[in-house]
Amino acid sequence: MNTAVQPLDVTAIRRDFPLLSRVLNGKPVIYLDSAVSGQMPLPVIERMTKYEREEHTNVHRGVSTLSQEATDHFEAAREKVRSFIGAGSIKEIIWTRGTTEAINLVAQTFGRMTVKAGDEILLSGMEHHANIVPWQMLAEEKGASIKVIPMTDAGELIPEALDELITNRTKLLGVVHVSNVLGTVNSVKEIIAKAHAKGVPVLVDGAQAVPHLKVDVKDLDADFYVFSGHKLSGPTGIGVLYGKLAHLEAMPPWHGGGSMIRSVTWEKTTYLGAPGKFEAGTPPIAAAIGLGTAIDYLTALGFDRIAAYEHELLAYATECLARIPGLRILGTAREKASVISFVVEGIHPHDLGSLLDGEGVVVRAGHHCAQPVMARFNVPATTRASFAYFNTRQEVDVLVSAILKAIELFK
């Protein structure tokens, strides 16, 4: 930890999250489920409310002052995203409904354009269903196949495997930056370099990475980088597709409709350039503006401080959980974000999830939309605790005692 970094004032931060003062089932809420959805701080909620109360209209339409104002706020949010991930141009930032839609957009445009019968799409073994299913659908349509990058028992990808896995039929590599189940921070820069050396473009699923680490798409040299607003202390219904401009310009549009055209006649329609080409219809304006405010909020806290605090919390939680008899942590990579999946001998994750819920502790129990990861570790499901910058050591202690109570009950 960098000692020059001033620690976060977590007590003050917690006041920005009204949900954290709720009492559920007679117990104070302990929210350890930020990997499912991050909580929105008050400035984000208030900014969205202000838009809906005082500024609501449509964007990119008409000459009214209101419409221009909304457009300015909406485009300012796009610029915040650009700066946040280090993209070169706002033309490279496309609003989507979320990570899933962003991946489907790439699969249905770039993928359809480049993948032919007999080609291969290479995916890591720790992908979320969002970065599997759209490619399977495309592969089925085109007569292409999916290949998988293996991982170790610790939950680390084996980059050396790429040397054999990337062939002259490989048309795209998809990799998750941070695993939503294992917490592994993948060395995507190295993977991208290996792929590029063989001319293969790379899509990075950054949904679980952007809340925890400073991302620089130029430094990574990612062809596509996608994430969701709601994991980033922002609202649901908004997400981001970053794409290199050269790709975006070569790609056909996806959805057709208003806002994405240059001109329409019965004979022929011409399209806008990026990003407009990919943004048919009215976008979620308040959500985009809210995401911009969330980025402001996190930037003000400082990613170095957030990362330092979360790492310390992760280390503490890992140590406490590892001491519980019969508890096994899945995902012990050297580089991890603050996500811990575990199984407890003799207690199914859903039972544990219900019992923790009874103690006010909110965790995720299930397959985490990553059934191939469950299969890889030979478990039907796991319980997952994920930590954000507003969580505390005391909350970890409550989690641990709630697990111990459940073990006692099931003994």
Place this chain on the structure above:
Amino acid sequence: MSDPRELYQQVILEHNRKPRNFGKLEGCTHHAEGHNPLCGDQLELTLVIEDGLVKDIKFQGTGCAIDVSSASLMTGAVKGKSVAEAEAMAEQFRGMVRGELEPGTQTPLLGKLTLFSGVKDLPSRVKCAVLPWATLHAALKGEEEASTE
């Protein structure tokens, strides 16, 4: 019920630890597989039905304690019953855990299965308790698969 611990009574925990009628019947007359896609629970039921009676029944699969104990108690409860009685029990059980029964409704067929009545206060777990019964219903109807989708 505000405390899920009330649901995890000793009978349920004990059936989870030592499920009854666990396994697969060779030479079964009826068979179905049940899936709960939300949580990945899987269940396979095999039955021998003769002269309209459930002569024997076994289950196997993986699931949570609610699912496993529900299957264990169900197999014990329907063994020896007529197909019509088993179906009636399935209907009462589903009504009970979904909270769809009129207040004061008696469930004489269910006996100790009323242990599961608390599930209705844990909506996310209703499907776990129902899966074995939905699978039984499918098997009796001659369908191969049941899902609590």
